[in-house]
Amino acid sequence: MEVQPEKDKESEGTAHIDIVDDRPSPRIDGEPSPSLRDSKGWDGKLRIPKSALMSNPEALSDPEYSDDSNVLQGEEIRADENLLDSEDSEAEEIMCSHSRISSLPALRLERFKNVARICLRQNLIQDIESLDSLADTLEELDLYDNLISHIRGLDNLTKLTSLDLSFNKIKHIKHINHLKNLKEIFLVANKISKIEGLEGLDKLKSLELGSNRIREIQNLDSLKNLEELWLAKNKITELTGLGGLPKLRLLSIQSNRIRDLSPLKEVPQLEELYIAHNALESLEGIENNINLKILEISNNQISSLKGVGPLKDLEELWASYNQLGDFAEVERELKDKEDLTTVYFEGNPLQLRGPALYRNKVRLALPQVKQIDATFVRV
Secondary structure (H helix, E strand, O other), X not given: OEEEEOOOHHHOOOOOEEEEOOOOOOOOOOOOOOOOOOOOOOOOOOOOOOOOOOOOHHHHOOOOOOOHHHOOOOOOOOOHHHHHOOOOOOOOEEEXXXXXXXXXHHHOHHHOOOOOEEEOOOOOOOOOOOOHHHOOOOOEEEOOOOOOOOOOOOOOOOOOOEEEOOOOOOOOOOOOOOOOOXXXXXXXOOOOOXXXXXXXXXXXXXXXXXXXXXXXXXXXXXXXXXXXXXXXXXXXXXXXXXXXXXXOOEEEOOOOOOXXXXXXXXXXXXXXXXXXXXOOOOOOOHHHOOOOOEEEOOOXXXXXXXXXXXXXXXXXXXXXXXXXXXXXXXXXXXXXXXXXXXXEOOOOHXXXXXXXXXXXHHHHHOOOOOEEOOEEOOO
């Protein structure tokens, strides 16, 4: 290696040294860098000699080609009926999810004389059948996330208290109104366009119909003991049809097309209302629901809290991402709510205009609150 001093006289005042590497390069100019290799010199690439011959070249051009003579004998997969062989015949609960079950008869469920709950979620079941032998004991049937298109095969299951047929392909609610002991029905994420077929279910307390194609709340008047109604992610435009539900305490109707709250006067006993992601511009009409404890109105276009004044029992107000901008109004409408512990105002002008002072202003306006947005208030 040579060290050559800089000879430019103009730079005499500055020390300058050029380092020239005259060691021979390990590869010829233009040759690619050597690839990584293991301890035995293999670079990880599989190479086939050009002289190699394929014994079945037709496999490259014939899409129907099958080399059955060279197929190794595999292990035969057992049929559905063997999935439950290890279960005690006296078992009260059968759970077998995500097991590619396609046939209920093949499971031979009749051998289980005491079963009260069956959960066969995330399988490939298309028909509800062969359950009559369980009629004396079965109380809960969960067939969530299967391939069921029609509600059938429940004729004799009159002791059922819970039925979950969510995430299937059901279009019509039929053949269940004879199941008089039902307390909860789950039909989430199907293809239902009309609420029907529920007459006579006097003991029903919870009805889940979220993520369907429903446009109108109707045919619920006979459900005198219904306490919870879940209708999120449908196409509902009006809150009519609730007047015949004297015990309704929870209504979940997010992600619909509601503009008017005044029909809620028909359910003054309501305690929880979830109505985020709708088309609300005001809370006019909510003043009649003086028993509300939880009010969820996020992601609307509400610009004023006028209407919540009479709601003296309010405990939680979720109002994120609206058009609220007046701290004085927040204090005026909410300060007297002694049980109010949680408020969400993020995404409103009152937060966006001054995020640094936002939390302190809410605390001053509402000293009783213990949680602002997702953060607890420090005492």
